[in-house]
Amino acid sequence: MDGSSYIFRAFHALPPLTRPSDGLPVGAVSGFCNMLWKLLRDAGWVDPTHLAVVFDKSETTFRKDVYPAYKANRSEPPEDLIPQFPLIRTATRAFSIPALEQGGFEADDLIATYARLAAEAGAEVTIVGSDKDLFQLIGGGVVMLDPVKDKRIGPDEVFEKFGVGPDKMIDLQALTGDSVDNVPGVPGIGAKTAAQLLAEYGDLETLLARAGEIRQPKRRENLIASADLARLSKTLVTLDQNVPLDTPLADLAVEAPNPARLVAFLKAMEFTTLTRRVAEATGVDAAAVTPDAEMMSAKRGSASGDAAASGQAAPADTGATGGAPASEGATPRDLAEKLVARAAETTIDRSAYEIVRDAGRLAALIAEARDIGRFALSLETSSIDPMQAEIVGLALGLAPGRAAYVPIGHHAGGDLLSESGDAAAEAQIPEAEALALLAPALADDSVLKIGHNVKLACTLLAERGHGLAPYDDALLMSYVLDSGLGGQGLDELARRHLGHALITPDEVTGSGRARVPLAEAPVDRVAPYAAERADVALRLWSLFRQRLTADRMTTVYATLERPMPSVLSRMERRGVAIDRALLSRLSGELAQRMGALEDEVHTLAGEPFNLGSPKQLGDILFGKMGLPGAKKTKTGAWGTAANVLEELAAAGHDLPRRILDWRQLSKLKSTYADALPTYLHPRTGRVHTNFQLAATTTGRLSSTEPNIQNIPVRTEEGRKIRRAFVAAPGTKLVSADYSQIELRVLAHMADIPQLTQAFEDGLDIHAMTASEMFGVPVAGMPSEVRRRAKAINFGIIYGISAFGLANQLSIGREEAGQYIKTYFERFPGIRDYMEAAKAAARADGFVTTIFGRRCHYPQINARNPAERANFERAAINAPIQGSAADIIRRAMIRMEEALAAANLGAKMLLQVHDELIFEAPEAEVEATLPVVTRVMEQAPLPALELRVPLKVDARAADNWEEAH
Secondary structure: OEHHHHHHHHHHHOOOOEOOOOOOEOHHHHHHHHHHHHHHHHOOOOOOOEOOEEOOOOOOOHHHHHOOOOOOOOOOOOOOOOOHHHHHHHHHHHOOOOEEOOOOOOHHHHHHHHHHHHHHOOOOEEEEOOOHHHHHHOOOOEEEEEOOOOEEEOHHHHHHHHOOOHHHHHHHHHHHOEOOOOEOOOOOOOHHHHHHHHHHHOOHHHHHHOHHHOOOHHHHHHHHHOHHHHHHHHHHHOOOOOOOOOOOHHHHEOOOOOHHHHHHHHHHHOOHHHHHHHHHHHOOOHHHOOOOHHHHOOOOOOOOOHHHHOOOEOOOOOOOOOOOOOOOOOOHHHHHHHHHHOOOOOOOOHHHOEEOOOHHHHHHHHHHHHHHOEEEEEEEEOOOOOOOOOEEEEEEEEEOOEEEEEEOOOOOOOOOOOOOOOHHHOOOOOHHHHHHHHHHHHHOOOOEEEEOOHHHHHHHHHOOOOOOOOEEEHHHHHHHHHOOOOOOOHHHHHHHHHOOOOOOHHHHHOOHHHOOOHHHOOHHHHHHHHHHHHHHHHHHHHHHHHHHHHOOOHHHHHHHHOOHHHHHHHHHHHOEEEOHHHHHHHHHHHHHHHHHHHHHHHHHHOOOOOOOOHHHHHHHHHHHOOOOOOOEOOOOOEOOOHHHHHHHHHOOOHHHHHHHHHHHHHHHHHHHHOOHHHHEOOOOOOEOOEEEOOOOOOOOOEEEOOOOOOOOOOOHHHHHHHHOEEOOOOEEEEEEEEOOHHHHHHHHHHOOHHHHHHHHHOOOHHHHHHHHHHOOOOOOOOHHHHHHHHHHHHHHHOOOOHHHHHHHHOOOHHHHHHHHHHHHHHOHHHHHHHHHHHHHHHHHOEEEOOOOOEEEOHHHHOOOHHHHHHHHHHHHHHHHHHHHHHHHHHHHHHHHHHHHHOOOOOEEEEEEOOEEEEEEEHHHHHHHHHHHHHHHHOOOOOOOOOOOOOOEEEEEEOEHHHHO
16 A cells, blocks of 8 residues: 555645644544545455555655755655644554665565565455556556555556556656656657557657657657657666565565554544544444553654644544434534545435524524535626625535525515415525624635635625625635636536536526616525535635546645635725826727727728728728628628738738728727726725636636736837826835746746846847847847847747737748748747747646746647647746746735835735736835835745746836836
């Protein structure tokens, strides 16, 4: 049995748990004991003749001597897990099972040696674990058992997962490497590619010997250049089956357990339910057994942490089954743990949900939730705007299948109405009283709050004086795991992961003219809708937290996503001031310019028509004027999308160019000049945008109501819009903008010496590029030459084509193509990076940022060439844009603490791509600028040190445009 695998699975499967009497962390011990007991009692496998649990010993192994960087990327174990390592070894011995570990070797080497010896002796060997490193041992009488999935793994299952049999797993891992263990492998070779190569060439050495025959240039070059790395990787991943064992195989013969010793250990750990179950199964009188004195005196050692300090009760184990009531003596946490473990299996029964109309009953449910240590929360509101919404009701989810709805703000013509019309069922708890009862749980650091789109709840509660921490957000957990694989709405996640269709809002409030506000819908119709959402959020959380661990994405979630809802909620609540008079004047100016453009267009067309009508425009361009490139849409009308007009404008046609200009002015007028004043909050007098966390594949934020991300920067009209965002009296707006961050990230990821040196030297990167490409000295360089280099620099990041570059620079496609060719010749590492990104996306279906975020592009292998090319461009850009997005997130998460530590009153208001906007007291501006700059420039640290320095331009002014 792979004990190390069990430890981490047990630790991450449960929230932080401690022994009630003294706060000793025991969550991993509890999970380990339950898993071990279940395996021994319930797995249904043949009783073993020999049995052991094997652990890693915490010291250097022989692989470090071969490759000092082996496992160098691994972080230290969580602080509260460290004191549990010896306890788990003691627990193993309490089950009368040998706990094996040996210096100089990993647990997998010991397992490999014991498996070989047992198989040679004619035994049937079962390795209990799921680590792919052990798959090479399967076959010849050896199988694996994944106890969590209750799945046996044989040669067929290995081939189904990796495309090779166990006999080729070593070669496959040598090619793919392992980022977690820092096994280098061959760059650009994923599991699918490795399987294909091994199927064609047979084995690693044959492949390396014949690498020159491979047709794909990049793959061929990587295999030739990295042959030694592949051989080194093979050495690292090959398990040692000849370890000189300290404990002979014969000594592992199964020993009859000592029930009293096991019960004494479990009682000392205060695992109430498991103690009872073991005692009942073995015929021991638990009351007569004295807890193990040594274990009773076990201390935390150097461990510390909020969960342990809180004295939060440990879940002895998972005593109940299904939705049945807890057995006698089982705690609420016991029942909840069991139900959460079966979240995906339990049928959703809406009739089981409860409506809570009595404060006493609500208090009892909240007390139960605090005993469990977590609950799901869903708030139902009168509006999607959390700054102005009223709370209609709240739902609590305690365990899958156990949820309740609390009506708070229902009304119908002054009288509450239930679906049945029962007047006795019309009571509700006033909002202030309900939130007062909930407040201690909301503020309790030992109770985890779970939701979907937690930012909404953060804002709603903050507006009423309540905080929300700690929390987990199922929306963001899914986003980390599956960004690009589908929507993150609760309804879609329920269908995709639980096979369940949620009640729709229309089923509750009606649709069309019959629709009523949620507050006027009958309580007994809203209750199952709301309670179901809390129930499903809890079930999804249970599934996603296990996947985060299995996919090694917990750090990405914990560092880049989970902190953001509270950060953005505070920004949204602060809002930003605008100058209504300036916007009114600008609206008039835009209207005049649009009118002048309309006259020009009508003259060019030879007749008046509605410029906003695609059909009329298409008839003019293609029907009357007969311009080239005419295509009809599915509706039969001529296509007049922006790309169609841009092609015509690039070909020298004036009318399409004027239409594009008119559309841009029209959008600015309607979206900003006219619309921004309508977003002013009646109480604050400021505009409060809504930031979207999970709206892009790359991790970039977007915003709505209003959308501040799309205000043009390069046009005079766009700059005037920015001037309308102003500082409040006595303050200045501070704009802090990363300089060329995506080019800096590219220089780091592609390791381009010329770019890296230029950034280190603080040179004009576009002038340097122009000098490299065109042989023009930087001093006295014509502005047109620099402009072309700048267009190429930024265009390359987005996979620009010769056609696109030709349009941007108003040059011929052949000339543009030559520019791109020259660029790649001067900076070959960039093409290598692009090819590697595409290869990774094809092999794995995703690419990663420098911080480990995954951006999925499953359509990259599409048959349609145009569609495939589009996703290839996205796969090239995503690691760059995503890394830049991760960097600014890290800065945002640290910013407020840094400002507070410096005793500064500046407040972060807005984030727009690579820019942060603050409002700072005038007297503190000079002190604020260096703090903001330092936090942003040091954002990647300590996780990563970029090869190039980050540079931030920070300025203060009375409005956004002047500060920018």
